[in-house]
Amino acid sequence: MESILTETYSIYFNESAYEALNQHLKRERYSKIFILVDENTQRDCLPLFLSSLETKLDLEIIEMEAGEMNKTIETCVQIWHSLSELGGDRRSLMINLGGGVVTDLGGFVASTFKRGVDFINVPTSLLAMVDASIGGKTGVDLGVLKNQVGVINQPRMVLVMVDFLNTLDKRQLRSGFAEMLKHGLITSEPYWSKLKETRLQDSLDEFIYQSIEIKNEIVLQDPRENNLRKILNFGHTLGHAIESHFLKKDEKTALLHGEAIAVGMILEAYLSSKLSGLGPHQLEDIKHTLLERYKKVKFTEEDKEAVLSLLIFDKKNSHGLVNFVLLKCIGDTVIDQRVPHKLFMEAFAYYED
C-alpha cells in the first residue's frame, strides 16, 4: 500500500514501513532510541519489531503497565525519570509501540521531555491504527477526565503494520472498528454500508487504509480542531463521559473506548434525529448495526446522572455549554450544536428501548 502524506510526516504500511523506518534512522543522527511498550506489546509485538530494525544505535526498552487506568501523569513521571536515568537527551528518538494508551501517552512524554524530542508511532491495535496514532493529539487523563492534559504535536512518522492485529483479541478489534464505523457515519454513506457488511475476521487492510485517509484529510484541513476536525468527535461527547464513568466505577468491568463510543453514537444519533434532521430509517439503521456488534450496556439511573454531570468537564465544551457534533444524515454532519438537557434522558430511553 502506498504511503499517506500528512503536512509534516508520512504514514507507511507493512513491509514498506520497516524500510522507511530504517532509512529514517540512517538519515537522522539520533543519539539513542527508546522504545515504549506495555507488557502486552513487549511480549507480542516487540520481538517481531526488533527483528526488522536495522540500526547500530543504543536501544532501551521502557515498559509501562497496560490499560487506560495507567494513562496518567504518574506514569509520565516514571518514564521521564527513566529517560533521564538512561541518558536520554535532545537527540533521542522515542518509538511508541502499542495501542492508543501507549501512543497518546508516549507522544506526550516525548513532546515534553527536554522540551520535545522526536517520536514515531507504531500502533498495534486497530483503534490506534485508524485513530489515536494519527493527527498529533497526545495526552493523558486527569483522574477520570480523559485527555485533560496534553499537547498537539506530530510524530516524525507513523508505521502501520497490519500483522500486529493478529495479537489482539476480538474484543479489542471490535473496539477499534467502532472508530471506523464513525468515519463512515460522518463522511461517507457508501463506506458505512461497506463496513456494515464486513466481519472482523475478514481482511481489514483496505478499510484501515481508507479510515486513515478519511481521518488524515480532516486533520490536514483543521489540525487544531477549530472547526472541521470537531466532526471526529461524533459519538465522543457522551461516549467519553460514559467511558470515564465506568472507568471510575469499576476499573475491571470498564468499557473499552470503542464500546463506549458505540453507545455514544446511538445516543447522539438520537439527538441528531431530534435536532439536525437525521431521518428515522437511518437512525434505526445506526442503532441496529451498532447493537448487533456491541452488546447493550446497562445503565442505572445513578449511572445516567453521573454521566451527564461528567459532560460539563468534557474538553470540547466552551463557556460552560455542551457542544455536540450531530448528523444531518449518514455521511454528513453539523458542528457546535447545543442540546436541551431534557433530550439526554430521552436519548437513553431510545437506547434502552
Next chain:
Amino acid sequence: MESILTETYSIYFNESAYEALNQHLKRERYSKIFILVDENTQRDCLPLFLSSLETKLDLEIIEMEAGEMNKTIETCVQIWHSLSELGGDRRSLMINLGGGVVTDLGGFVASTFKRGVDFINVPTSLLAMVDASIGGKTGVDLGVLKNQVGVINQPRMVLVMVDFLNTLDKRQLRSGFAEMLKHGLITSEPYWSKLKETRLQDSLDEFIYQSIEIKNEIVLQDPRENNLRKILNFGHTLGHAIESHFLKKDEKTALLHGEAIAVGMILEAYLSSKLSGLGPHQLEDIKHTLLERYKKVKFTEEDKEAVLSLLIFDKKNSHGLVNFVLLKCIGDTVIDQRVPHKLFMEAFAYYED
C-alpha cells in the same frame, strides 16, 4: 516605551501594557480568566494588577507556593485539577503573575491543559522580565534536574510593569541582574560596560528594555535553539548544575538562579580563556565585576564532584558529550565547544583563588 514585536506576540511596557491587555480582552472571546500567583505576588502585585484590569469576565485566582522547589509536576497536577474544577475550558485564558517559577510553570500548565489554552505572562521579578518570560520556554524541574519537562510555546503577550520591581528585595533584584550582565557578555561589550557602572538602586527601565531586545533578537532567529539561541546558555551549563546541587543539598540555603549563573559565568569565562581565546584582562574583568556583586560561594571537594556528575544530565547535552558556549571576547561567543574534564577543576581553582 514602545512595545517590542516578536514573531507571534508583543511585549508591552508599563501603562501601555494595561491598555494592550484590556484591548486584548475585549477582542478575544475568552470564557474565563485564571490568574496564577504565588503567595508573594498575591500579596504584593495582585491588588495593583486587578485594579487596572477592565473586564466583565469571571476571574479565578489560583495560588501556588513560591520558590524553585515548587516548580514541579506535582504543582502542575494541582493546578490542572483546579482549572478543571473551576470550569476551565479551551477558551480560558491564563495570566501568569509572578517570577520565573510562575511564568515557566504557568506557561507549561496552560500549554498542556486541554491540549493548550492561551496564556499571558506578567513577570514581576527582574529575572522573569529580562529572561524567563520571553522566548516561549516553559517547563518544570524533575527532581533536581532543571527544566527537564516542558514545551516551547509562545504566550499571547508579555506585560512588563517595571513598578513591580519595588516589591522585590535586593537579593532577588541582584539575581535577575546576572542575566542582564550575561546579555552584555554574549553580545555587546558597550552594554556590559554600561551595566558595570549601574547600581541596583538606579532606574533600570532602559536596561530592561535593552536586555529584552537582545534576548528577543536571538530567539527570533532561532526559536527552537538549534544554533544561535544556545549562546543564551553562557554560564548556565555549569550554573544549572551548581543551582541543582545546592537545591538538592539544602533547600533553605540554596542559591538563587542568578547567583548560580554568576559562578557559572566566571567558571565558563575561565574555560573560554583556555579554549576560545578570551584574553586575560577580560577574564579578570569578568571575575572582578561578578565577585564584586555576587558573594563568593564556598565549594567543598564533594560539592565540586557532585556538580560535575550533574553536568551529564544537563539537557543541552547530546550524545553524552557536554557542550559549552564559550566567549571569544566580551561581546562574542562560540557554541558547541567540548571541554576536557581536567579543565573543570582548574576553573574552580581559578574561581576560588
